[in-house]
Amino acid sequence: MVSAVFHSPLEQARADVAASRSTTAAPIPTSPRSGSMLRGVLNYTVLKVLPPLAGLALLVLLWQITSIKTAGSIPTPAETWVQALQIFSDPFYRNGPNDQGIGWNVLASLQRVAVGFGLAALVGIPAGFAIGRFAFLGRMFNPLISLLRPVSPLAWLPIGLLVFKGANPAAIWTIFICSIWPMVINTAVGVQRVPSDYMNVAKVLNLSEWKILTKILFPAVLPYMLTGVRLAVSTAWLVIVAAEMLTGGVGVGFWVWDEWNNLNVKNIVIAIFVIGIVGLVLEFALIKLATAFTFEEVKS
């Protein structure tokens, strides 16, 4: 969704440029090809490279102003940059359990997300298939899902702490809870939206339930399922930071909170960027994965 919003103005602009280029090319027949090539490079720079750089510059500017206005309690971009270079020069050090490099913290968080998300996928995807395929199960579980889905996953953290008697499993439990809903719901919707033509083919060919599952349902639902996976992973990455702030241990969330207790604001700002970049990379990878498994639909 977000990428579509970001892309369309650019595509439009490119089309406009193409149109204007064809109209302006006529009055200067003597200009050699290098002229239009130069203009092409210029256009590319103006339309593709400049806007993101301008956005970034705006961010840095606002940051700088905030820093000045708060009399330095928010560090300046330059100071933060110096600090970041220092942090990233040694991301994998260990000085005891509460003082570890940023690399370890990120990996610890990613590991929790992976385990929690993996368990949620193991439960959620088959559950989604069952709920989507059998109307009875759908009617049985839809009220439960509607009731539990809006609950902030952090509300489940105390239950996790009680049941699993440990901070780490409780954090994983929270991730499990927050990432299971998008996968159950998207898979179920995907199953319900399998084109009736495909199901008619299954009926006419008299395919077995196993063949229907492997040859028709699974491939048809895959794009929906991957959307669910993508939503689940991004939610999980949002939630893990908050969960770790509460549970402590190793992880980016804990790291942010620890730096706050040390009043080391530079590291908090760095952490914000690290969290953002990791989230961006996860999202990008999953979008690539999803497009690889999307097939042309039957037009009806």
Add this chain to the structure above:
Amino acid sequence: MNDSKFIQIQGVEQAFKTPKGRFVALQGIDLTVAKGEFVALIGHSGCGKSTLLNLIAGLTRPTQGTLLCANREIAGPGPDRAMVFQNHSLLPWLTCFENIYLGVERVFGRTEKKPQLQQRTDDALALVGLTHATHKRPGEISGGMKQRVGIARALAMEPKVLLMDEPFGALDALTRAKLQDELLAIVQKTQSTVVMVTHDVDEAVLLSDKIVMMTNGPAATIGEVLSVKLPCPRNRVELAEDRHYVMYRKAVIDFLYTRQGHVEKAA
């Protein structure tokens, strides 16, 4: 088995429950199809042609009356009645070969080994002239080719009846003519029994032995049955000026536009 009564439809009624009440789509349908006969169902859109075809396929059950195929009641869909859908309905994640193999495996998988099943699939592709597209996905081939794969998938199952729901409706006129000719040749070779839904008068006259003309819905029924006694093989260019062909064509047009043309479907 009585070959002249291969498919028997007796007093069939099909009604649907709608929010506005009971909607009778078909009423009092009586029809017999002989073995090896090519029957076209023609009528205005919304007259229940496809509903009738779905009943023969067993995708839906009638609210009244009986349908028999080879003296057995049609209780559900089965591979003995293969269907070619209007929009080809190929599975986009499978290659042409795999799409056909899926049906072949279901029908012959218990009695034959894999090489034989593959041979059947290859033969079906060759029959529709698509050997070169064996390993292509439906997204990579043209609309006409997709429809040919759909036909090959149906024929590969060696069905007793081939059911076709406006199989060429979505194609351009030239491709349609080409596929009609191919279908004529294939049916001649395989001696298949075919029931085809169409709204194209020329297609109906060119291909069929019998044209079943349906009245307008709701509560549509069979208005008239026209036997087409043109010699086979048929050639569209020669037939264009044939006296009998023109006569049959006129009869269908007369039914569709003069007698059934003024009834507008109540919205």
